Amino acid sequence: MRFQDNKNSAFKGWATERKELKNSGKIRPNGSKITFSPSDIVRFFESEFASYMDHFEKVASEEKKKELGVHRDPFDPLLDLIRNMGNQHEEDIIQKMEQSTAVFRIEKENRKEAIQQTLLALKEGENNIYQAAIKNDKIFGYADLLVKEKGHSELGDYYYVPYDFKIARHPKPTALIQLCCYCDILQSIQGVLPPYFVVVTKDRKSHFFKTVSFFYFYQLLKNNFLHYHSCFSKDRIPIPDKRAEHRDWSIFARKRQHILDDISLVAGLRSSHCAILRRAGINKISELPYLKKDHSTIKGIPKITLEVLKNQAKMQLASVGKDTPEFKVLSHSGERQGLEMLPPANPFDVFFDMEGYPLLGSEGLEYLYGNAINEDPKYICFWATKEEEEVLAFKKWLKWVYDRWQKTPGLHIYHYGHYEPSTIKKLMGKYGAGEEEIDTLLRNKVFVDLHRVITQGLRVGTFSYSLKEVEQLYYGKRDTCVKSGGQAAFYFFNFLNASNKKEGSAFLEQIKSYNRDDCFSTKKLCAFLWDLQKKEGIKYISSITKDQETEYRRSDIKESCQERAQVLLNLVPVQKRTWPLSQMKGEEHLYIAALLAHLLEFHIREDKPGWWDYFSRLDMNEEEMLEDKNTITLCRWVASQHIPIVGENSEFKGPSARRKTPKSYEKVIPEGYKIQFEKEQEVGFKEGDKLIVLENTDNIRDTYTVWRLHLIEGLIYLKPNGENKLPKNKPFTLVPEKNDFYKKNLFRSLLKTAYYFSPEAPYFGLKKCIYDLLLKKAPDLN
Template structure:
């Protein structure tokens, strides 16, 4: 959004922002009149932008390598001049126009690619819009952007393109019929144009999915703190905020002060009591500066009943993944445990998919040997990511599937997040591992402090090879593993003596286990022989064949 020739000129991201948060649009409009302070772009967003440009450039080079006629529109000129150059490039019949400038009415945009689709009856070239996106599936915002560009292109060439395209992060091309989305897009565009044409003297921010990537995030967070907004209550939902506000309860402190007999229309009494108790703990910490924790009523199979008896051989697991690597990569699998009275950290690194498979197999072998030596031990983690990753790696590579299945059936994986959410209530505004550390751990050191930071630092390492960057990530991962161990000890200290322990699952049939182990060994050997000294051109089909081995046995 910017001022242009005495009016406002809009872009696709303005429409996307409006659909996600109308308050952000109000701030955009105010910023045009008087610049407002903005939240700095964090490292992960900057990395995503950089990777997006690299993906776009790779596709451009691929087009040139195929011998396609490519016209690149320079980024240095004024909008009108770039539109003139784009019109000339389209008239020339080039196969690809890169960074074409489009302008029509109050809208403009710069499409990644305009691709020649054919010619009309008079022989004039006709184009369609193609954009590159890092994600592995198209999102609604991507479709809206394509619609903006397609409509502008239709005005420029005098004919409406039938289709529009996205090149996804994994290289796949997806096509979308403009006619399938045109009606919704035009309604959304009209709503936006009507909204920006009307005055908005009063506008209040509400948390939404768009907040994470919004340049006004810091400003809104400051306002929520100042107003004591209900969104500050841990684990509260937007619909619950709406119902509380409709009942005249607009702040955390007001919610905390509700009498026991209070009722809110459309909200179950137990839900209101949970939110009130959570708000009360947070207000008490705010006023006293002291951490507060309450035990929740014991329930069969929930909360503390998910905890097994502690064992000296217990393991504490944490993964670091890079979603920007093609098809994703679990590049560090860290384990913390006690050996000989001292804490030990064991990292398993992987910097490509072959190494990821090898690291997963080594991790599985480590687990198997350790659990054989400590039969009563368990593997602790916080939230579902690690369990999900183990399943994905086993099924994706077709290896150690039986072992992971035994871990799950044997209840060897213990998710402490479920214990926390179902067993205690704390005075923190979030129930993340790092928030809970306020109860059992000193503040963190090191350069890497969040999962997002670790991705940025890892990508820097991939670009530079600087060993100190991997050391920073390893330190962060080890702290996460040790924090999980300390959380377990803290929960054991809170555990009511009458709480039931998680009991071991029934032992598997030894004969069946032997059969499974033999089948997996046979599969691994066949896969090794298929890939060993395979010609480069045959590696993809041989790898697929290896993954299909034992398919029917695994799915039975």
């Protein structure tokens, strides 16, 4: 049995983020003991505020609740749908189990009887117990399934292991906490801690986890939870945490934040920065714009970021009580940021929005591709109402938009946020379709993210920069039945379960109206921004230089790879190109030809995302770069010589060399650079990494090796790999070297092997060792 190692677990490092553990005591609000459930501990993990409100709702008087306006969120049909799907998922698995083995079901109508039934089943050694009711002195819960395993316990020569059924695609931390709680209760019943627990996901795959890898974190969390509720007071409602998942207390949490003028409501404020501001005594939005002199800089927040947050808070305060929020156009002095990233209007522009349904199949379904255009019919959409239709809808949309772009290369595809291009790339990889077309569109910056244009180009007095908030500047009130993506997903579920075609079509029409509104809102946002661009005299700046385009294409190498791959594929009949070796007896040369062709195509395809990331970083502003741990921005050259490297008494062997003898010395690398950067930045680099200067677009292959990194002082020492020089008179940005497959020995060997291949030659023209490797034969050592 294979267990997941705790080094790679979702819990790595989380224990350090929790509050200091305090001794828990008996929980006796109003003189009576409260029994909690595993879900209560999970709730506390997600949101201390929601956990408090659950307790408050149980013990507070109706007058107190009315006074504070306490109420849960209205019924959410999507959450109810997910809950029902989870129950059905459980029932389907249990019914399938019952076809091959006995499953003892616990009746849940009466809690005391359910506990007695479970204890009896445990003592009698039932192999599988469904909906087991288990408890200790503080916690009670229903475990989805307890499975009997051989071993020693107080029950006999066996013990039980908990299983939990989830409709998620991957196990989530909350599921692991819940299962640790079941293990904790089982330990009090059977005398031993289950050595592992199991999460069964939507695809019915069982994920095994070693209990001890998570149990100590769970104990810290549980004790913290018990202490928190033992100190419960009805008069101290906590401040809702911005990063927490408040679930059915979300509306009340937002209401409390507004009443308190809470600092977390500043748009764009990171959770870590929110915590830093609270520690500095800044808890309200109204306090942030007018910081005292001793708060002009705050440790842990870069100066640029702090200034942006202060200005954002000021704009939000100025917009209070107004129907239309205040806004301000930001100037970037000719740099490609904000409105400088907005291309000129084209009559054939496309305004794009997608809808997805995450609850169908193993990866969800992208079911609607909506497009607003200028000519009739004004709105065009492509549907996929079944899993098998997803690839067809994707291909239809891609062909339509790519043909449109080829006829009018000046058009752009406008969208709001990263969902659309990310999903298109995901579908490209999922189906292996449209690789060249998507690559061409991305490389030519046809996709334009208006969210980035807005956040860099405008400061708006809204509490977030979502499309629904920003459209207060230019769009009227919506009148569609569907108000959000969650509601759209619920309507799509209703379509899937409609009793007849007419009823199903009505649900699709409502979703279509919602998507059409999003597309038209994106279109009106563009018109609004173009007007501002014209009014402010801001001109569009293209992001791709001729040198970058030439470097990206590398046509001499890339095209030779594609040509050779096609030559090899032409040797193989279409139906045999994916056959395994076992089906190719007597035709091994066809298997090798297809394998070499697919390897070439794979590495050509895998080289593209690195370039997409590079071009995406060119569009980041300073604030976004400060938040990216793989980017060091605002770097300044300090010195070109005297970089001390401490090593042993021999020739220095590189950045990883360590002092091994007391007689060490300092080696000077005269051609190195000493660089200063904002020490508040989170840096993801390590010594030995190779970096490039993002602004050096004339030659993006000039690399520098990180020799020393001093995060506390904000210093980095670089050694150039060649004669390249760093800019001395202006700030610059360091990013990771692009992983260039064409420079690697692996590529050269692969391409050489592909050209040597000949079906008529001995070993097909290959070296004997390569021939054996490709045909999965044992190496000939003679």
